[in-house]
Amino acid sequence: MSVLGGDKDKELRIHESLDELGTDLADYIAELSETSVKERGVFALAISGGSLIGLMGKLCEAPYNKTVDWAKWYIFWADERVVAKNHADSNYKLAKDGLFSKVPIVHSHVHSINDSVSAEEAANEYEFAIRQLVKSRVISVSDISDCPKFDLILLGMGSDGHIASLFPNHPVLDEKNEWVTFITDSPKPPPERITFTLPVINSASNVAVVVTGDSKADAVHLAIDDVGPDCPLVPARIVQPTKGKLVWFLDKPAASKLDGFQFSD
Numbered sequence: 001m002s003v004l005g006g007d008k009d010k011e012l013r014i015h016e017s018l019d020e021l022g023t024d025l026a027d028y029i030a031e032l033s034e035t036s037v038k039e040r041g042v043f044a045l046a047i048s049g050g051s052l053i054g055l056m057g058k059l060c061e062a063p064y065n066k067t068v069d070w071a072k073w074y075i076f077w078a079d080e081r082v083v084a085k086n087h088a089d090s091n092y093k094l095a096k097d098g099l100f101s102k103v104p105i106v107h108s109h110v111h112s113i114n115d116s117v118s119a120e121e122a123a124n125e126y127e128f129a130i131r132q133l134v135k136s137r138v139i140s141v142s143d144i145s146d147c148p149k150f151d152l153i154l155l156g157m158g159s160d161g162h163i164a165s166l167f168p169n170h171p172v173l174d175e176k177n178e179w180v181t182f183i184t185d186s187p188k189p190p191p192e193r194i195t196f197t198l199p200v201i202n203s204a205s206n207v208a209v210v211v212t213g214d215s216k217a218d219a220v221h222l223a224i225d226d227v228g229p230d231c232p233l234v235p236a237r238i239v240q241p242t243k244g245k246l247v248w249f250l251d252k253p254a255a256s257k258l259d260g261f262q263f264s265d
């Protein structure tokens with residue numbers, strides 16, 4: 001692994017292979033879980049969908065399947081497609097089938113959306129559920145606003161630079177008041193989704209963006225490099241935790257258009 005251009009608020013971890021990335025990602029999540037359980041007694045994690053879930057797969061294997069304190073985990077979705085939970089497009093189903101059915105997570109700690117109401121109602125209900133858990137401090141609270149402070153938010157990124165269901169030039173990028181909002185016009189199907197807003201993402205203690213493949217290289221460049229105002233503003237660029245720490249997990253193809261990146265072999 002090489003670390004390129006990291007600073008105190010942002011670290012870039014660039015991996016030789018998906019296997020190496022998967023091991024580093026599992027280590028990173030397991031360490032944050034341990035710290036959070038030590039400090040707060042629980043670990044509040046929000047995840048997205050997409051290739052991220054497969055890349056987290058090593059968590060279900062030794063040693064993590066035995067060493068992680070799964071009973072202390074609380075799971076949330078940073079974004080979810082508004083479809084039935086057993087639908088192939090459901091981010092909940094993807095994570096349940098790929099991860100959470102394989103480790104001893106407490107069923108009542110898994111906070112999925114209500115899939116039998118509209119996108120708007122699902123977003124409102126999800127925000128309400130999060131508010132209750134902030135009150136009881138299962139989810140911590142930001143020191144500088146009333147926003148929830150998730151211990152970790154794990155995001156993927158699309159080749160257009162979207163993160164969660166925050167797509168380029170979409171008005172929800174400017175949402176400042178809601179914690180969870182909805183869209184009905186997602187450019188990536190399915191169209192109806194709920195999503196955390198940027199204030200919630202940027203209030204987390206830790207945010208990791210996990211991106212692989214050369215189809216993402218341009219968006220990685222636009223999100224991370226010093227590109228100037230004439231370049232399109234990709235949503236991933238606005239992921240800047242106010243007090244928390246940001247880590248980018250990249251493979252070499254995804255990192256290949258970063259300024260200063262050179263293949264070392």
Ligand SMILES: O=C(O)[C@H](O)[C@@H](O)[C@H](O)[C@H](O)COP(=O)(O)O
Binds near residue numbers: 049158164
């Ligand atoms: O519901 C979704 O569509 C995902 O949550 C989305 O935000 C995803 O993380 C990115 O689109 C990257 O997906 P890939 O890693 O599969 O390209």
